[in-house]
Amino acid sequence: MIDKLRDRLDVLFQTLQELGDYQLERQSEAVAQVKTDDSMEDAWAANEVFSEVDIHTERQLLAFCREEYGDYPVISEEFNAQSQPPANAEYTIVIDPLDGTKPYLEGSDGFGISFGVMQRGRFLFGVNFYPALKSLYYAFADTEGVFDQNHQQIPTPTQWASECYLSLGFYDLLREEYRSPEQIQAALGLQVGNYPRSAIYIFKRILQGATFAYMSRGAFLWDIGPSSLLLEKVGCPLLDLRGERVNFQELTTPPFRHPAVVAVPGGERASFLTKLQSILASA
Template identity: 30%
Template sequence: MASLQEDDLKELVAIARAVGWGAADILREMKPSDFDIQNLADGPVTAADTAANVYILENLQATCGTQDFGYLSEETYKIHATGEPMPQPFVWVIDPLDGTKDYIKGSGEYAIHIALLQQNRPVLAVVVQPALEKLYFAILNGGTFAESPQQPPRPVRVSQRNQIEELTVVASRSHRDERFNQLLNRFPVQNQRSVGSVGGKIASILEHTADVYISLPGKSAPKDWDLAAPELILTEAGGQFTHFDGTPLLYNQADVSQWNGVLASNGPCHTILCYETTQILAAMDGGQ
């Protein structure tokens, strides 16, 4: 299979949506007493992460096989890591539970990410917010849609807010160090709100309750599975999602960490915000 055509992507996104809803049911039905929390170096892992991961992998592999399709999952990456990109032409990138800390706390601010890569870029994406019973999906050049059990798919577009003073930046509660706080203090966008999970943050841009998301390079740099699905649902809704220098993100590289800093936005002020972020970080690093 040389490349995926539009009909292929439509069929695969329907499968991914069904799998996403199934995984959401698993996460909602788990009780705190079932979590069996393991505090690993990269953050806590629960029995819920594992159960959702197994469900997603089994269902996708049953449909797609393993000859043409690779599977890059947060929960199994270290087990199968070779230090090389996956060789298959198409790679599923999966985070069965983005925002584990929020899931454990019961805040509801967690998400499921499922993306499909072709030539290191996402061509299909599903982001589910189980607690809100909402799912976003997109295929390349096909737009972004939101659905719920009570609501059929509807197209979603980002806001057109284009005045920096009107924008809102969305940030984590848990992944915030002093460097990030210093950046936010100097950042041109001073309206702030906190949301757990990257999927939830990008969903807030889709729903017009925020406009900007920033991830700094460093020890907490996001991984492929944090960003691939959220990126496509944002860009297909009219937003932008790049490194600080404006270059696109590449996935399924030898290193799954996105070290170079990432800025996502509703679009109109994206270039200037990338520039301002770079200038602020340079001034901070220069001791000014």
């Protein structure tokens, strides 16, 4: 499968471009819908909303995968979130059709499409496409570096800005005395960034060296899986709170969700995790 994907990479990229154009065309008209039984107000606050644009994009990607790659199992956010691939599946495709639905509905540019191929828990390919930002990044596990839409390798950051991102849920893991941005900044020595709340946008900033650390509670496989390969290529693997690499095979069954993940550059990883574990202690 990987050989075919590599040979026809531009076909995938063209499909992502067309779907990205569709998302941009519909952005001003898209309407939020609720995933749960909660009120719209509660669902919006919890980031549990979707739109018809999410649904259309995912349908098109699923049809593309069937036509291009055959009957390989797919884990995707909207349609496949209650299913799971066969236990003996060698390859699994992972899709997030619109990561950052809430920023998208707010008119922000902090959204994108994520697509990856996993072999028994190890990502062999990942691509993130940012329609509003006109940028794309991809990587193969067997190739050094991260590449852009022109197949040019992007520079690996040699240093990162002193900023970090915490998901809203991550604050709930912290001891009470550390639950404000000011307290986190003082404890970690990092500025808490005010970004669009989408993983794919933060990962772009990490690839560019503009954000130092990503911390998230309850991240789904489709939120972090394809991007994990890109982050690994620039020295920022996704880790659990013990500092061990995320086991994506464990996320291939419902609810497809990891308790808490962190991405931070290698040179300062140990000291950062020590500080973070201290903040989390007895929370």
